[in-house]
Structures are given as structure tokens and as C-alpha cells.
Amino acid sequence: xxxxxxxxxxxxxxxxxxxxxxxxxxxxxxxxxxxxxxxxxxxxxxxxxxxxxxxxxxxxxxxxxxxxxxxxxxxxxxxxxxxxxxxxxxxxxxxxxxxxxxxxxxxxxxxxxxxxxxxxxxxxxxxxxxxxxxxxxxxxxxxxxxxxxxxxxxxxxxxxxxxxxxxxxxxxxxxxxxxxxxxxxxxxxxxxxxxxxxxxxxxxxxxxxxxxxxxxxxxxxxxxxxxxxxxxxxxxxxxxxxxxxxxxxxx
Ligand code: PEP
Numbered sequence: 001x002x003x004x005x006x007x008x009x010x011x012x013x014x015x016x017x018x019x020x021x022x023x024x025x026x027x028x029x030x031x032x033x034x035x036x037x038x039x040x041x042x043x044x045x046x047x048x049x050x051x052x053x054x055x056x057x058x059x060x061x062x063x064x065x066x067x068x069x070x071x072x073x074x075x076x077x078x079x080x081x082x083x084x085x086x087x088x089x090x091x092x093x094x095x096x097x098x099x100x101x102x103x104x105x106x107x108x109x110x111x112x113x114x115x116x117x118x119x120x121x122x123x124x125x126x127x128x129x130x131x132x133x134x135x136x137x138x139x140x141x142x143x144x145x146x147x148x149x150x151x152x153x154x155x156x157x158x159x160x161x162x163x164x165x166x167x168x169x170x171x172x173x174x175x176x177x178x179x180x181x182x183x184x185x186x187x188x189x190x191x192x193x194x195x196x197x198x199x200x201x202x203x204x205x206x207x208x209x210x211x212x213x214x215x216x217x218x219x220x221x222x223x224x225x226x227x228x229x230x231x232x233x234x235x236x237x238x239x240x241x242x243x244x245x246x247x248x249x250x251x
Contacts, residue, residue: 007235049085
């Protein structure tokens with residue numbers, strides 16, 4: 001399967017940072033078996049899509065509303081992201097779950113909306129530190145997968161779904177799970193996907209996210225069922241993100 005290196009710029013980036021995307025495209029005009037994605041803030045999406053048009057880099061949104069239009073001040077629909085040039089949208093990121101109290105039910109509705117707009121959803125799942133320490137990691141991740149996608153199986157183009165395992169305690173903290181811990185959760189997610197989606201489950205991409213950086217990328221990409229990364233802080237500069245992309249291409 002093609003691997004995916006996805007950058008989540010979160011609430012960072014203005015027009016001058018489009019230069020980073022130009023640099024990324026110049027450094028990786030056609031990376032072997034690897035897709036490149038940057039999810040900028042919504043204000044940059046259209047301009048970034050124009051910069052990236054026809055190149056190796058695709059762009060995506062960081063969230064969308066579940067409804068196609070209406071009185072929802074400050075929100076953006078999946079169709080709007082599509083029109084601005086997005087191919088993907090990150091959904092259920094832990095910062096959305098925390099800051100905006102998003103539930104699995106809401107994330108499911110957003111996945112359906114993304115699919116209707118022909119966007120590929122990147123579904124984020126992951127446990128908090130308290131949940132890991134209580135030995136509940138697989139239970140939590142399983143419930144998030146089921147609630148937002150698998151049980152009942154969402155009626156979407158399942159072959160386009162990407163799952164990102166992002167332990168909440170590893171996001172932006174510099175902490176990362178051991179490779180054994182990553183292997184356990186990615187293996188668990190793969191099993192769940194194969195069981196629920198026999199036609200596509202073995203081929204869906206499962207990304208790891210949480211303090212991925214050039215120094216740990218190769219080790220993480222060597223873990224079974226890690227098919228790429230969702231990268232926050234280290235995706236903002238093309239030079240740093242590029243070293244992660246190099247590790248993925250070499251994996
Ligand atoms: C993220 O926001 O999805 C993320 C993984 O952030 P960071 O790489 O900064 O931990």
C-alpha cells in the first residue's frame with residue numbers, strides 16, 4: 001500500500017509559510033510509494049492548494065462540520081474544504097475532542113459528511129495517559145473505532161478511510177510510546193479493521209502520530225502496521241518534515 005506522511009499545522013501558518021510547501025515539493029517531486037499531505041489552517045487552504053496543484057503534495061482540512069451548510073458560525077463544511085482544494089480531512093483529533101467536546105457520534109457524522117464531499121477522512125483515535133496507566137488503551141481505542149466508524153459500519157467509501165493512532169499523552173509533549181506499545185495498538189487496529197471490513201481492512205493505512213521527529217521516525221516506521229505518520233510540530237518546516245519523509249520512503 002502507499003504510505004502517507006501527513007502534516008497537521010494546527011493553528012499555525014500564514015502566507016509566508018507557503019514557502020515551506022514549495023520547498024517540500026522541490027525536495028520530493030515524486031516520493032517512492034509515498035503520499036504527502038499538509039493540513040494547514042483553513043485560512044491558508046486555498047492558497048496552499050494552488051501552490052501544490054499538480055505536485056506531489058496534497059492538502060487537507062483539520063476538521064469539518066457534519067452538515068453541508070447552515071447557521072453554524074465559525075464552522076466549515078466538507079464541501080467548502082473540497083472546493084478550496086482539499087483531498088483529506090483530519091477528524092476526531094484529540095485537540096478537537098478536548099477543546100470542542102467532540103464525541104465518537106459527532107466524529108461519525110463528520111466522517112459521513114467528508115465522504116459525501118469526496119474527502120478522505122483521517123480518523124484519529126488514542127488514549128489519555130490515565131487510560132493507559134489504567135490498562136484501558138485497547139478498550140478506549142476499540143470504542144473510538146467502533147463508535148465513529150465500525151459498529152455499525154458507516155456507509156462510506158471505506159477504502160479511502162485512514163486511521164491515525166495518536167496517544168493523547170504523546171501529542172506535542174516529546175514523549176513517545178515504545179515500539180512495542182505502538183506495535184500492540186497498530187496490530188489491534190489492523191485486526192479490528194480486517195474483521196469489520198473484510199474487503200479493504202488489510203489495505204487501509206494506519207498512521208502513527210505523537211511527537212514524531214527525524215530522530216525517531218525510522219524506528220517508528222519499522223513497526224508492523226505503521227503505514228505513515230500524522231505529524232504536528234515537526235511538519236511546520238520543510239527541512240524537518242523532509243527528514244521524516246525520507247525515513248518513510250526508506251522504510
Ligand atoms: C498531531 O497534532 O496530530 C501531532 C501528532 O502533534 P505532534 O507531532 O506535535 O505531537
